[in-house]
Amino acid sequence: MNVYLQELKMAVSSAIYWTIGLLLMMTLYMMMFPALSKDVSAIQEIFNNFPPEFVKALGLTTFDLSNIIGFYGYLFTYILLIGSVYAMKSGISVLSEEVRSKTSDFLVAKPISRNRIVTAKLMSVLTLIIIQNIIYTIGAFTVAHMIATTSFNQSIFLLINVSLFLVQLFFVALGLLISVLMKKIKTVLPITLGIVFGFFIIQMLNQSLDDAKLAYITPFAYFDAADIIESASFDITFFILNMIIILIFTVLTYFIYNKRDMSSV
Amino acid sequence: MNVIEIINLTKYYGKARGIEKVSFNVEEGEIFGFIGPNGAGKSTTIRTLLSLIYPTSGSAKIFGKDVIKEGPEIREHIGYLPSEVFYYDNMRVVDLLKYSASFYPNVNKNRIFELAEIMDLDLNKKIDDLSYGNKKKVGIVQGLLHSPKLIILDEPTSGLDPLMQKKFFDLIREENKKGATVLFSSHVLSEVQKLCTRVGIIKDGAMVKVEDIHTIKNSNYKKFNIEMKDPVSVDYFNFDGVSDLTVEGNSVHFIFSGDMNTVIEKMVERKINNLIVEEPTLEEIFIHYYEKEA
Numbered sequence: 001m002n003v004y005l006q007e008l009k010m011a012v013s014s015a016i017y018w019t020i021g022l023l024l025m026m027t028l029y030m031m032m033f034p035a036l037s038k039d040v041s042a043i044q045e046i047f048n049n050f051p052p053e054f055v056k057a058l059g060l061t062t063f064d065l066s067n068i069i070g071f072y073g074y075l076f077t078y079i080l081l082i083g084s085v086y087a088m089k090s091g092i093s094v095l096s097e098e099v100r101s102k103t104s105d106f107l108v109a110k111p112i113s114r115n116r117i118v119t120a121k122l123m124s125v126l127t128l129i130i131i132q133n134i135i136y137t138i139g140a141f142t143v144a145h146m147i148a149t150t151s152f153n154q155s156i157f158l159l160i161n162v163s164l165f166l167v168q169l170f171f172v173a174l175g176l177l178i179s180v181l182m183k184k185i186k187t188v189l190p191i192t193l194g195i196v197f198g199f200f201i202i203q204m205l206n207q208s209l210d211d212a213k214l215a216y217i218t219p220f221a222y223f224d225a226a227d228i229i230e231s232a233s234f235d236i237t238f239f240i241l242n243m244i245i246i247l248i249f250t251v252l253t254y255f256i257y258n259k260r261d262m263s264s265v
Numbered sequence: 266m267n268v269i270e271i272i273n274l275t276k277y278y279g280k281a282r283g284i285e286k287v288s289f290n291v292e293e294g295e296i297f298g299f300i301g302p303n304g305a306g307k308s309t310t311i312r313t314l315l316s317l318i319y320p321t322s323g324s325a326k327i328f329g330k331d332v333i334k335e336g337p338e339i340r341e342h343i344g345y346l347p348s349e350v351f352y353y354d355n356m357r358v359v360d361l362l363k364y365s366a367s368f369y370p371n372v373n374k375n376r377i378f379e380l381a382e383i384m385d386l387d388l389n390k391k392i393d394d395l396s397y398g399n400k401k402k403v404g405i406v407q408g409l410l411h412s413p414k415l416i417i418l419d420e421p422t423s424g425l426d427p428l429m430q431k432k433f434f435d436l437i438r439e440e441n442k443k444g445a446t447v448l449f450s451s452h453v454l455s456e457v458q459k460l461c462t463r464v465g466i467i468k469d470g471a472m473v474k475v476e477d478i479h480t481i482k483n484s485n486y487k488k489f490n491i492e493m494k495d496p497v498s499v500d501y502f503n504f505d506g507v508s509d510l511t512v513e514g515n516s517v518h519f520i521f522s523g524d525m526n527t528v529i530e531k532m533v534e535r536k537i538n539n540l541i542v543e544e545p546t547l548e549e550i551f552i553h554y555y556e557k558e559a
Contacts, residue, residue, distance in 0.1 A: 002367040010353070102351035106407075109315045110368040111341035261278075261318040264308060 003107075003117060007094065007124035015128040018086040022079060022132075023139045029075045030143050033068060040066040057208035062226035068148045069156055072140070073225035076160055080167055080220060081200055083136075087129060087168035088192045091175020094121040095257065096185045104262040114258045122176065122250070129168050137161040156232050163223030163234070170219040170242055171196065173249035180256040183263065216241070266293045268415055268446040269314065273323035276309050283309040284470045286323065291448055296441055298461030298478070299450040306470040307450040308348055311419050314448075315345055327415065341369060344413035348420040348450075350404035352392045358403055359388040362410060369411040380406040383432060398424040405433060409440065416440060416447045422456055434460055488545040489528065491517040494536035502531065509549070520545055 036043065043065065047055050059077055064070035095118070098104040107117065140161055144152065175192070179185060203220035215221035215238070222238035269291035276283035284306035291297040301307050312318045314325055316336040325332045327339045352361050359377070366372040381388050384402045395403065401424045408416065416437065422430050437460065441447055451457055457464055458478065466473040493515045502510055506523030515538070521528055532540070 002364065006364055010355070101353060102349070103353060105312075105317060105345075105347040105349075106352060106365075108317050109340060109343070109345045109347075110365075111337045111339075112368060113337045116337075259319070262312070264312065264318075 001120075003112065003120035004124050007121050008127060011090065011094070011124060011128055015086075015132055018082075019132045019135055022082060022136050025082065026075065026079060026136075026140055027143050030072070030147050033071050033147050034149075037066050037068075037071065053208045057204040059207055059226070062207075063229075068144060068152050069160075069229055072144065072157070073160060073229055076164075076225045077220075080164060081196065083132075083164045083168050084171045084196050084199075084219075085192055086132075088171040088175045088196050089188055090125045090128065091172035092179045092185060092192060093175075093188045094125050094179070095176060096179040096182070096188070099184055099263060100186070105264075108262050115254060118176075118254050118257050122172075125172055129165065129172065133161070133165045133168075136164070153232070156229055159228050159232070159234065160225050163225070163228065166223055166239070166242055167219050169246050170222075173246040173253070176253040177249045177256075180253050180260060267291065268293050268328060269448065270326040270329075271310070271314075271323075272325070274310065274313060274320050274325055275322045276313060276318065277321045282470045284467075287467065287470075287472050289465045289472055289475050291446060293446055294441070294444065295462045296437070296447040296449060296460050298457035298464035299448060299467065300452070300454060300457055300464050301467035302452055305467045307467060308419055309470075310467070311417055311448070311450060314417065315340065315343070342414040344408040344411065344416045346404045346408040346418045346421050348423070350400045352400070352403060354391070354393040356392050357388070358386065358390055358392060358395070361392060361403065362388070362407055365407040366410055372411045376410050376412065377406065380409055380436075383436060384429065398426065398429070401425055402429070405436070409436065412440075412443075412445075414445055416445050418447065418449045420451060421449070422451070422453065486520055486522045486545050487525075488520050488543045488549065489518065490541040490543075491532065491537060492539035493517060494538050497535065504531070520549060
């Protein structure tokens with residue numbers, strides 16, 4: 001419990017900034033809805049001048065921008081991207097922070113097992129992400145209700161928002177695994193950005209090429225907002241795939257961290 | 266009873282040698298000095314005892330329990346001061362010490378303030394603002410605050426000024442009197458001389474010798490400084506029992522252990538201007554050990 005609380009204390013301010021960032025981005029974008037939804041045909045006109053592959057890659061063809069859920073679904077691609085960067089950053093740094101600040105000799109020499117260290121740190125990251133999701137989702141509902149002129153499907157709207165949490169779980173697990181695989185991570189953000197944007201680009205290719213296989217290798221495709229809007233549910237195959245990957249990454253993290261030599265300073 | 270039992274402990278970092286077949290015991294209630302030059306494997310041995318790293322082969326027990334299998338349980342009764350101290354920069358000293366205390370059951374929180382008082386440590390400063398010596402003090406306090414049964418100190422005095430060193434040694438002696446066993450690693454031999462009852466000498470990853478400190482100091486090693494009347498050849502004093510022999514013109518220096526009469530007979534044959542026979546320092550004895558045993 002003491003490690004968990006200590007980790008929370010050290011990470012809470014960063015979680016607050018990222019959550020405010022997400023809320024700000026969502027609010028500013030949604031405020032454009034009343035103006036844009038009136039002129040959807042004009043916007044569509046502009047898009048028609050772009051190469052079709054490009055428009056597809058950006059996901060512009062799949063959303064009905066005149067409808068608030070479609071409009072939100074388009075934005076959500078980028079909410080996912082930012083939320084994923086935060087999750088991955090937290091996942092990578094929570095264990096590797098001890099190596100960077102050279103405090104492993106302090107923590108690991110305490111009467112606590114390696115498993116309990118991983119659990120405490122993992123739980124602290126999850127706690128912050130869950131709180132972030134609750135606050136963000138409440139914010140999104142509030143803003144959507146303020147802006148929507150007609151009623152919209154609340155459960156679809158909720159499903160879209162829950163997908164943020166599920167994708168974040170993937171990146172937390174991946175981040176943890178990377179942090180125990182690499183001997184020393186000097187700076188977290190470059191690796192985080194590289195990997196998250198890598199997955200994001202695969203998703204863009206996936207949308208542009210219509211190659212179904214690509215979808216399996218990027219979590220951004222697992223909970224495609226356009227699909228959720230269409231089917232009003234998650235794709236069960238991808239949902240299970242996501243959970244299995246998270247489980248494997250987490251088990252591997254525990255296993256490797258237990259076997260690992262703490263590097264001396 | 267042995268508090269620490271190390272049997273054939275070997276650690277390789279990839280292909281690089283850490284330690285090879287290190288074996289020794291530390292008995293309950295003693296202050297055991299662990300001596301060797303930098304890179305000899307002192308920290309490797311200690312970090313294995315704390316299961317910060319895992320041995321390639323061999324085993325170690327503390328309080329009769331395996332250090333890997335029962336690590337967390339064992340560490341409840343260990344106080345460890347690493348050779349390089351690093352803590353969470355953004356924390357205040359007092360918060361770090363309270364965090365440290367929170368890992369142990371039944372810690373008397375007043376002990377933090379007592380120890381800080383003795384070591385003259387400002388509890389309200391941020392870790393980031395501390396000098397190296399002050400960080401070391403934080404390390405000492407966090408290592409002792411839970412009154413451990415076994416205190417493991419890895420090069421504890423670097424960065425402490427002589428006054429603080431003395432206070433620190435007094436503190437260790439006091440803990441020892443209360444029943445704590447101490448493993449004290451150092452490359453500064455005079456420290457060990459002041460504090461320890463037995464010493465283990467490690468060199469190039471292997472144990473050279475474990476000996477009672479008095480045996481080492483009392484064994485019949487004498488340091489000879491002789492001023493001859495006439496120059497002698499190097500070979501003249503090069504006989505059994507002589508080590509560290511230097512001959513520069515008229516002056517001869519060596520360390521001798523063995524039958525004193527052989528040296529006296531040699532000296533009687535020649536004229537001598539001046540003769541000093543003295544107790545060698547521990548350092549000189551160790552150098553001698555290293556040369557002989559390596």
